[in-house]
Amino acid sequence: MDNINRIMNVYNVEDDEDDNEIQGFIVFGVPRQLYVRQNHFDNYDEANFERRFRLQRNTVLQFLQLIEHQLEYAMDMNNSVSPMNQLLVCLRFYSTGGHLQAIADFAGMHVSTVSRIIKRVSAIIAALGRRYIKFPDTQEAIKACQRKFYDVASFPRVIGAIDCTHIKIESPGGNDAELFRNRKSFFSINVQLVCDADLKIMNVVARWPGATHDSTIFNNSRLYAQFETNQYPQCILLGDSGYPNKPYLFTPLLNPVSPEEQLYNEAHIRTRNKIERCFGVLKRRFPVLAYGCRLKLETVQAVIVATVVLYNFIKENGNDIVPPLPEELDQHAFDILIDNGQIPDIHAHEAQMGEMRQEFINAYFRNLV
Known part of the structure; x- marks a missing residue:
């Protein structure tokens, strides 16, 4: 209390009606700043x-x-x-x-x-994520989604392309801080996205530390449970070799030999390229995702989901053309930041190739050779 009285006396700020004007501009010796907000x-x-x-x-x-x-x-x-x-x-x-x-x-x-x-x-x-980030919920919508993917490289039954991207953050501190350091040695959140052929995002998971493997994120996601319980029958997700091969999640072949296997890999790469393009468009639309977010961890997670909501809202209602980067942002640095540089981790069972995937290749792509 003595310190407060001392400060009040130094600046001669008295509790008196005659000094209301002074009190309005000085609080404990700090001049009050009046901000002029622009329209x-x-x-x-x-x-x-x-x-x-x-x-x-x-x-x-x-x-x-x-x-x-x-x-x-x-x-x-x-x-x-x-x-x-x-x-x-x-x-x-x-x-x-x-x-x-x-x-x-x-x-x-x-x-x-x-x-x-x-x-x-x-x-x-x-x-608003549940409203704007969702898989197609009717058979007509699912069929339409699959047709658009089929038009890319004649890969049938594909409902989405899946992959993860790193969003740079500051060290969250604490005992678990190093869990957020990814293999490129910066702190990040590893964000899983699934997009359709129009680059609209249908699923987002933004809660895992940067050191977490892509397959771990998928195996612990609600999306995994939905496909495991056959909520999307006759539907396929396309992922890179960092994911396990599943009856509903097809990954590329490690060593394609036959013509149908080579055709499968080519169609897989061209179709799955949609998610790579989606990363670039999303981060160009909202560069905070490319340059990094210097906020608390909970706020960063909200920012990631919020930008995805806005991204999908623009696709549904606004101009889908991505504007150029602001003049103060460096294009070359941006191109480096959106390049994830992911080196796929090949699972041991990939050498054996899943039976479901091989049956699919033999039944469909062999007829296209």
Whole structure:
């Protein structure tokens, strides 16, 4: 209490009505800073707006309608941040992955306000995951998905391409921090994605440390349980050699010999390339996923799912053309960061080749030779 009284006396801030003006600007000797918030939604033309926030203006308005009621404050006191400004702050962070101080200066807010907004808005957007991140749920939708994959390289029954990508993070600290260090020696979350032939993401798992193997993530996922219980009969996932070969998950052959095996591998590679393209498009749309996210672990997980929700929302309702990278971001560095450099781990049983996969090759690809 003596220290507080001393500080109050130094700056002559007394508890008196006559000094309300001084109290309004000085709190314990720190001048109060009044921020001037810019109207970024109206200040930029369409091209500059999309370059800074990665979404078109109309798409932002459409998406804001979904979450506006959750972003509004009960009372408009103390110059509260509007739902539109909250969303734009979050989008600006996704678009750059920059320091919070830089985002705060851009938005005309204190850095603590920006931090709270990103955490809150990301959680609200991520909560829409069940609505926008899902497998086709009708036979007609499944058949349509399989036809689109078939048109790529004549590979039948494919419903999705699966793979994992690393999202760079800061060390989370604690006894388990090293679990997040991946084989490329940086800390990350290993994120599993499944996409369709249109590069729309149908499944995301964003909770495993970077040192976790791709097959471990899949074997402990809800998707694994769904395919094991035959919820998607006559449907195939395509994965790289890091995954175990299953009746519903086909991997490439290690040493194709016969013409039908070579044709199978070629069709597999061309069809599974959809997930590799999906990684590039997603990280180019939201560069925070490529350059890394310097937030707490729980917030990073929410950011990952939130960007996937926005990515799918754009595919359904917005302009699917990916805008160029902002001028302050380096294209060459970006290309390096989205290159996962994954070296597939060949399982021991791959040398024996699964019977289901070999039967499939003999029954289908032999007829195409």
